[in-house]
Amino acid sequence: MSDGQIVVSGLTKHYKNVRAVDNLSFTVEPGRVTGFLGPNGAGKTTTLRMLLNLVKPTAGTATIGGQRYADLKDPLRTVGAVLEASSAHKGRTGINHLRVICGAAGFPRQRADEVMATVGLTPAAKRKFKGYSLGMRQRLGIAAALLGDPQVLVLDEPANGLDPEGIRWMRDLLKALAAQGRTVLVSSHLLSEMQLLADDLVIIAAGKLVRQGTVTQVMDSMAHSAQVRVRTPQVEELTSALTALKATVTPNGEGALMVAGIDAPGVGRAALKAGVELHELTLERPDLERVFLELTAGKAAIR
Amino acid sequence: MNLVRSEFLKIRTTNAWWLFGLGAFAMLALTFLVNALGAYYALSEPTPEGLNPDDAATFEATRDVVYQAANLYTSGQFFGLLFVLLLGIVVITSEFQHQTVTTTFLSTPHRTAVILAKLVAAALAGAGYWLVTTALNIPATIIFLSTQDVSNQLGEWPVLRSILLNLLAYVLWGVLGVGFGVLIRSQIGATVTAVALYLLGTAAGAIFFTLFANWLDADWISDLQYGLPSIASGLMVSGTNIPGQPVFWVGAVVLVGWSVLTGTIGTLITRTRDIS
Numbered sequence A: 001m002s003d004g005q006i007v008v009s010g011l012t013k014h015y016k017n018v019r020a021v022d023n024l025s026f027t028v029e030p031g032r033v034t035g036f037l038g039p040n041g042a043g044k045t046t047t048l049r050m051l052l053n054l055v056k057p058t059a060g061t062a063t064i065g066g067q068r069y070a071d072l073k074d075p076l077r078t079v080g081a082v083l084e085a086s087s088a089h090k091g092r093t094g095i096n097h098l099r100v101i102c103g104a105a106g107f108p109r110q111r112a113d114e115v116m117a118t119v120g121l122t123p124a125a126k127r128k129f130k131g132y133s134l135g136m137r138q139r140l141g142i143a144a145a146l147l148g149d150p151q152v153l154v155l156d157e158p159a160n161g162l163d164p165e166g167i168r169w170m171r172d173l174l175k176a177l178a179a180q181g182r183t184v185l186v187s188s189h190l191l192s193e194m195q196l197l198a199d200d201l202v203i204i205a206a207g208k209l210v211r212q213g214t215v216t217q218v219m220d221s222m223a224h225s226a227q228v229r230v231r232t233p234q235v236e237e238l239t240s241a242l243t244a245l246k247a248t249v250t251p252n253g254e255g256a257l258m259v260a261g262i263d264a265p266g267v268g269r270a271a272l273k274a275g276v277e278l279h280e281l282t283l284e285r286p287d288l289e290r291v292f293l294e295l296t297a298g299k300a301a302i303r
Numbered sequence B: 001m002n003l004v005r006s007e008f009l010k011i012r013t014t015n016a017w018w019l020f021g022l023g024a025f026a027m028l029a030l031t032f033l034v035n036a037l038g039a040y041y042a043l044s045e046p047t048p049e050g051l052n053p054d055d056a057a058t059f060e061a062t063r064d065v066v067y068q069a070a071n072l073y074t075s076g077q078f079f080g081l082l083f084v085l086l087l088g089i090v091v092i093t094s095e096f097q098h099q100t101v102t103t104t105f106l107s108t109p110h111r112t113a114v115i116l117a118k119l120v121a122a123a124l125a126g127a128g129y130w131l132v133t134t135a136l137n138i139p140a141t142i143i144f145l146s147t148q149d150v151s152n153q154l155g156e157w158p159v160l161r162s163i164l165l166n167l168l169a170y171v172l173w174g175v176l177g178v179g180f181g182v183l184i185r186s187q188i189g190a191t192v193t194a195v196a197l198y199l200l201g202t203a204a205g206a207i208f209f210t211l212f213a214n215w216l217d218a219d220w221i222s223d224l225q226y227g228l229p230s231i232a233s234g235l236m237v238s239g240t241n242i243p244g245q246p247v248f249w250v251g252a253v254v255l256v257g258w259s260v261l262t263g264t265i266g267t268l269i270t271r272t273r274d275i276s
């Protein structure tokens, strides 16, 4: 398999009144799940559609394994995509939908039956698409993406409309695909889901890159917002000892103190020195949700 | 080739083709009856007295067995072409209606190839309609002519020519449909506009150009109506030259012109359009 790295460079799309994507650059590595994160209207869909030659960029390039999508010799054998607002003919059966794609891409017909089994849709294969539930539609979309056994997978908000069981199934599938060395790029505005799924994050807001890195790196880049939670019967003594060290102390309203600007060992040492008794000492990592909100705050979601 | 086969599979795996086929069949039965009735009177009645010479000449021409045979063998053309047009429209607009165009262009980023495949598939579907229509018309016409003690006329070149040019018409209307569907992407919008233009536009065009020609006393203006694709198709399959009408191949040229025009514009538009 070729390497399948995705490189987005200076990508820009102007619609009439909106800069949907604004000079965006990032890379996506094979063998990992990359979460493409941003609030609604951030430009995720537009970016992915430019990557796949469906929308023409105003400026910039996007390549997959060094080639533009339009130049790929066998696109479906290289990239499998599940996009929002892509669908099947309501009156066509699921299996026929896949056979049409097989026909266009020159795959053997039985590939359709194979991927149908992979996504667990075989019992519904001969039913018409209009009778499919949202979860079944999403599975059919993934089946279509897997037809060419591609090195790269691109999914736009695949968790939308899935029940918890479906989300879990999707998460396991995507992780397994990445473990096989494939490139997996998943967009989402659901942060909690990304925390469980992604190895790397690319965060955008208002069409611009906000952060790129591993999940831990992105969290650490926000480490200044990490806080230490302490519980003590001697609130006043501890507060003055910590403020002397230029830390900020705020009661959290549940009988504990939230301390910022100092790490957990620092708090312990200060308490020992001041002879203050501690009942709890916990480092509170900010969750992705909060990091994300802080990163994208102030950039209007609706533009 | 893969692409054409895939496009054909798309047509085959949905309902439109046989629904339209059923419609075409019903209209075929109806028009054949009307044509047979017309032929019966034209072949048996003498030319009425007291017509002005122009009308009398026209009437004489329609009394020709070859003219009537060609007309019968190509029965159902007017509505058959409408259904082929609609099928061509559906071939392209259903991709937008059902949002399958994303999948289609992901499989084949070369959009020109996709549109070409659609043009070919729609043209082949048109040929299929012609095949069924003609397979029904031939025995029916032979039977009718034999009841009139007239031979089947299939040895006459103008009759054969009409049948073959009728095939060309069916093929080209499939192409026209795809071109039209690209211009109006909404399935319902394109279908309604096409039906309205085809039925009302044909009549209005014919009346407008004829009245205008009479008013200005210039016959060439009346001939402009043959620039309309539907009227051109009818002209193309007429077995004999009717006085006051252009010759049959003018119809063919006009129709090819429209097909190339809509096909080309449609392809150019689709190549650069954002799919979102």
Ligand SMILES: Nc1ncnc2c1ncn2[C@@H]1O[C@H](COP(=O)(O)OP(=O)(O)O)[C@@H](O)[C@H]1O
Pocket: A015, A016, A018, A019, A020, A038, A039, A040, A041, A042, A043, A044, A045, A046, A047, A302, A303, B276
């Ligand atoms: N075809 C279009 N025409 C005009 N504006 C568009 C179009 N597509 C997207 N936009 C605008 O571009 C911005 C980014 O949209 P999108 O890429 O769909 O964001 P996301 O997928 O992150 O929610 C939004 O403000 C949206 O309104």
Ligand SMILES: [Mg+2]
Pocket: A044, A045, A046, A084, A156, A157
């Ligand atoms: Mg989106």
